[in-house]
Amino acid sequence: MTHRFDPTSLREYDIRGIVGKTLGPADADAIGRGFATLLRRAGGTRVAVGRDGRASSPALEAALVEGLAACGIDVVRVGLGPTPMLYYAEATLEVDGGIQITGSHNPAEYNGFKMVFQHRPFFGDDIQTLGTMAAEGDWDIADAPGTVTDADIEDDYVGRLMAGYAGGAYRIGWDAGNGASGPVIEKLVKLLPGEHHLLFTDVDGNFPNHHPDPTEEKNLADLKALVAEKQLDFGLAFDGDGDRIGAIDGQGRVIWGDQLLSILAEPVLKEHPGATIIADVKASQALYDRIAQLGGEPLMWKTGHSLIKTKMKETGAPLAGEMSGHIFFAHDYYGFDDAQYAAVRLIRAVHMIGKSMTQLRSDMPAMVNTPEMRFQVDESRKFAVIDEVLDRLEAEGADVNRTDGARVNTADGWWLLRASNTQDVLVARAEARDQAGLDRLMAMIDAQLAASRLERGPQAGH
Incomplete structure (x- = not known):
């Protein structure tokens, strides 16, 4: 056979x-x-x-x-x-x-x-x-x-999520997106203090309300409406299988994966001064700066949950995260990516820092950045293009980090071009302090693509 x-x-x-x-x-x-x-x-x-x-x-x-x-x-x-x-x-x-x-x-x-x-x-x-x-x-x-x-094991799992919980009582909106997390979240909020409003916790594999990917802002529309209508403190959202988290503050502003990590890192670094905190190459420079400011050791690593988990074991990092909303706690937990646990730790972090989620979001440095841009490229070319880009950048003497593709630092900020490990796409992202700087960074990406006979075509889906 x-x-x-x-x-x-x-x-x-x-x-x-x-x-x-x-x-x-x-x-x-x-x-x-x-x-x-x-x-x-x-x-x-x-x-x-x-x-x-x-x-x-x-x-x-x-x-x-x-x-x-x-x-x-x-x-x-x-x-x-x-x-x-x-x-x-x-x-x-x-x-x-x-x-x-x-x-x-x-x-x-x-x-x-x-x-x-x-x-x-x-x-x-x-x-x-x-x-x-x-x-x-x-x-x-x-x-x-x-x-x-x-x-x-559902009750045991929910009990483990709550073990050692020491957070305040908040008014929170939860959107399970009809994904597999729904029943767990229903049980979890019964144990949490505060007031909880739930959306779409019935499991439905056709996802009738919206697609369960909290990294796409359009999928957070229902949660934003709920938080605004009930004037809640913040809102939490989950992907289809509960390993990625999304969040919004009381004003409906998205708190992206790297921003969540900067909040979650603060109590961890209080308990473990100088610890390594890992984030992927798509994360904001503001996050790496914040980890260093909190006395931690920021480590930039390759995108991909398996790669991050492996690096955590190697470095003994208590916490890691990805732009895509995968958050990994080895501190008081098992080191795997768990959006339900990340939610509990986020509530606890807000309480321990002593500011509202909205204030924490407002305190973050204002950066202008692109979403993750993905465009189709032939599978046989995707890694070759990145090699060509790296060779040209090296020849120009650019400030390049080669951890995963090319992440280039300039006076304006940084831009990234990497090949997806899972699809025939190139992924690009850029971040600057203002729009003019971002435009200059995007022009650099376009010039590199053009030099490899490519252009930033229509956005490829996930």
Whole structure:
């Protein structure tokens, strides 16, 4: 028996595709067999499996579980919930790995798999290995299949989110976007002090109200309306599988991922002076300056949740975050990205700093920046273009950070051009102190693209 995956589905950080076109139950079965075989060869015996609220998730779960059991692995199904609840299961139950079936923040027709192998992220070459094993039928089918049991861990997980909570009572709006976080948030707010107003906590894989990606400002419209109508202190929003957070202040202004990190870092650095705080290359210079000002050691690292988690373990950083709203706490927590936990820690941070969320947002330096710009480029060219850009910048003697693509510092601010690890797109971003400076930075990006025979075409979707 062999299996061939659609090559577009085996991505850098996870496996993802369009159900019925590039992903289906046969893929789920093959993932189960490959993962189980690798785990047994490494001495493992049990895997936790969770799923999000998409219509296709139960069928993919059934096939995945069948594949895992066929190769002799015992499966613990934790059921419907956010991805961090599966990560929590993997960290706390007696299991050797975990797999969440989720399309993350993609549209409803997508689904996929996020994996943890013996408490470390399973990504990059690991995922390619599953493809090779399937093509060769390199699976260890067991004489006796593994057992399948169910574990209800939702209450334990919510209890863990609240453990050690020491925050004030605020009036907060919560938008779960019909994603997998809804039931957890309903239970969480019953335990939190204050007044809580909930939007779209019923899980619906068709996302009838708005797309659950809190990094796109248009998806925060309902939350802004709620905060304005009820005159709430602030609002929190979650992506489809609950591993990314969005926030707005009492005036409806967005608090972006790097700005959230600057708030969350303050109490952490009070407890751990001089600690390393990691952010990705898309984060504002204002964040790195703020971490240093608070006595921390700012570290710029590559974009991608698996890469950040790996770097945190290596450096012992208590906190990390990405522009995309992934926030990772190793301080008093497990080091994985958890939007529900980030929400609890954010409420606590606001309380400990002693200013309102609106004041904290107002205190931040005013920067003019672009959103993340993404444009299509041929897959075979995307990394080559970045190499060409780096060579030209080097020849010009520019101030370049090569951590992930090219991040160039100038007197006006900085600009970034990097290749996406997950799609055939280039990603650009720029930040300056004023619009004239931003225009000069954008002209530099356009000049580099032109020199590689490209232009900033129409924006590519996620």
